[in-house]
Amino acid sequence: MFHPFGFMSTQAGGGGGDADATAYLSAVTTAGGSTDATIDGAVDTLFTSLKSAGVYSKIYAFYPYIGGTAGSHIINANLNTSYDQVRSGGWTDNSSGALPNGINAWSDTQLLPSSALTKNNTALWTYLSGSGQSGYEADLGTGTYNTTDQFTALILAETGGDQSSYFYAYDGGTSRISLNNLIFTDHQGLVGWNRPSANVFNVWLKGNKLATDTNATTGELNTTTNILVPAPGGNGLVYASRKHLFDAITEGFSDTEATDFQTAINTFQTTLGRNTY
């Protein structure tokens, strides 16, 4: 898979840190965000860790939410600006992350699955904190689920409904894993799913693989909706209110890659003092 910015993954000369990390930090400050030595170091370690694990070039878009402003939080950190977020509704931004208001807030990554992703080689990841609304909220994904829009979402339920969490890939029928509230009690931390092949669909929580579905893919990447963080209310969903600390759209990843990826992200959050586990 060719990524337009993958060839830029180089180390900066002279010990000045990773060149891509430095470029991202520069974009953050240009957009009105502020950083300090701790943040700069955390970002540099994040980038070098992702590259050492061999996963950096397999990331389509990722959003570390640093800088504390709306302008800095919408930046796709690999600087493929095609996937910078475009927001709607009310958000609160600070150094702890990006908080949708639960009334009317959602955000568009501008990444259309059917155009940008490869079937059976896809993953979605989101690092959340705080409380959700009563009902189902799609914290990452398209927010739709029907025969036309088959690439769906990661959907978490809070106090309403059955309090379960739903993870979809391509089709909600056979490529769906649901976890009840006893497994995912706090609905916080890094959660995601990866589909590395046609017969493997995994759900991950806080660095651990929770479940695997081996049903063959029957759906497609077809969707009329870009990937959203989170999706808007409507169609059975409520507007989301969990804080986003990190979001990513990646290739499918092996188990080792998925584990290394999650370790790098939680180390990043821990350095910033905003980890939830």
Place this chain on the structure above:
Amino acid sequence: MKAGLLTVTQKDELVGQEFALDSHYNPVQDCNDKWIISTQEIEQTVYPTFYWVKSIPLIDYCPKIYPPINPPLV
């Protein structure tokens, strides 16, 4: 929690418009089908064309109740 109350005309004026760079107004209806925007959108409005939103009345936010659903299915 408060929200800003809009007339239908005001709602139509805001739909699709930015209140800051890459951030758009998203008027929604509350439990009484009144059109509202959030206080964040009001406070973060930076374009003078829409400074009038800073003067709209604030009301208590009452979320619209959607019909309960079972787990989302295809």
